[in-house]
Amino acid sequence: MKISTTAYNGRPSVPSEGAVQIQVPGRSARPRGVNFANLEKRLGGLASIAALMGFWEALSRLVLPRLDPQFAILVPPPSRAFMSGLRALLSGELLRHILASSERVLLAWSVVAVIAIPLGIAIGWWPRVNRFLGPIVEMVRPIPPIAWIPISILWFGIGMTQNVFIIMIGAFFPILINTVHGVRSIEPILIRAALNLGAPPWKLLRKVVLYGALPNIFTGLRIGLGVSWMLVVAAELVAATSGLGFMIEDARNFLRTDIIFMGMVIIGCMGILMERILRRVERALLVWYHGAQHHE
Amino acid sequence: MAFVVVSDLSKTFISKNQMVIAALANVSLEMERNQFLCIVGPSGGGKSTLLNIMAGFERPSQGKVLVGGHEVKGPSPSRAMVFQEFALFPWFTVRENVAFGLEMQSMSKPERDEVVSHYLDLVGLRRFANNFPIELSGGMKQRVAIARALAVNPEMLLMDEPFGGLDSHTRGFMQQELLRIWEKERKTVAFVTHSIDEAITLADTVAVIAGRPGTVRSFTKVSLPRPREEADPEFVKLKVEVRSQIQAASLSEEEWETDAGGVGRESRWRKFRLFAR
């Protein structure tokens, strides 16, 4: 007998036919206090990072200056990177760069989503569209997005438009390809069922094909966002006057390795943050796919 | 004329490696309105193919299907299908699944809600209206599929081994549920199964389809009152009868296959005829 533990949203849990229904505590009944096993795991993770930082700090403060003062500059102690990060944060400078990069990423990524999802559905659904557009996609796709940087600088100059263009090139294909794949992986029997129930073509596309492709579309969106975040940095390194990529490139000119490292860490954190947010959204929208999950 | 007329139906598939597969040959049968027909036979006998043609998913290679005097030309809600795999839309709740066909007809929301509630009550799943299919057991999923099929008010139900994927306990329960529902909402039902017991429990008439290609071997009327008891001597008698018909079919099949080169000659001839067409 299966016992469901998914008494959530006020929906009843599901007994199998004829089974005695057993009351299973849902989320609210779970103990709220400190989860020690979990805490220990997290602390364990922190400990290794702390050890690395300590080692690094000692290395760049005590060992490197004695070997060669230049090494000490090239590998700054983490505490100095942290302090300069704090200063940049307080002055508002850091936030300005974060916002500039985020704006470019979100703009490019959402515009691409609006184009690539319908296009992917069309390519996946109508073989004719695939025959026509497929070869073009296959020709452009293998070109690494950063190979577009030189021509895009000539086209758009330096700044927002060029950065957004590069991100769009990079985010486009993961979203497109995953959408196409999603459409093609819909179970044919669901299409049959929909036709049997009288679905006209347009509703079939919207109510069955789009939904059926949604899990893969989300995968594409997530990969696309990751790629976007990498590319915004690449684009800003060479063609921007703001943004995190610009910030670390600018710091290079002044040998401010503390800012460079601080910037690198923040770029990494922002990437993780965006991925996390998108996963949350996905979990909420695709309950029917993932099932109701209480633990991560 | 009978409500459903299947006349001289044949179907050949061409497989990926260009083999000609004869799935059905010269199948004819008739169904009266509100009749419960069970189609039994070994797997690979073309039962699903027959149902898919009746549903309008596949075109026959020869012959035709008339329902209510009209030739079947494509899928239609008037011939609602219940699949062995349930085929519920996983992204819709139970309620939304049952409402799907009505929404396709652009029925207004209040009207739709009323019809959906009626059928959810009928299959006893009102409580689970807002659950997703992933949260239901197999038997419940199939009850949702039945409610979804009935909600569009079809002229007939086509059921392809609907209980084939369920455990035997749930299966017996679902058979009784189906009969209860059928007593309330009289429909013409074509029900495919490979279980003789199931066929005799449910049907007014049991048709045996067997062989490769599948042909109709016999019709057996079942006039026992429902609910039927498997231990009933009459039930057992019918069971023996139907089983012997299926066995006779597979025996003659074996003879045919062991007849040296018979199959080869036959299929080559079929291939030739196909090219000649």
Ligand SMILES: Nc1ncnc2c1ncn2[C@@H]1O[C@H](COP(=O)(O)OP(=O)(O)O)[C@@H](O)[C@H]1O
């Ligand atoms: N789409 C298809 N393409 C090729 N062969 C098929 C197809 N559908 C069914 N067949 C073949 O037709 C025969 C009958 O299959 P089916 O109707 O599924 O039988 P049953 O439902 O009685 O098990 C089988 O040999 C099967 O392999």
Ligand SMILES: [Mg+2]
């Ligand atoms: Mg079958």
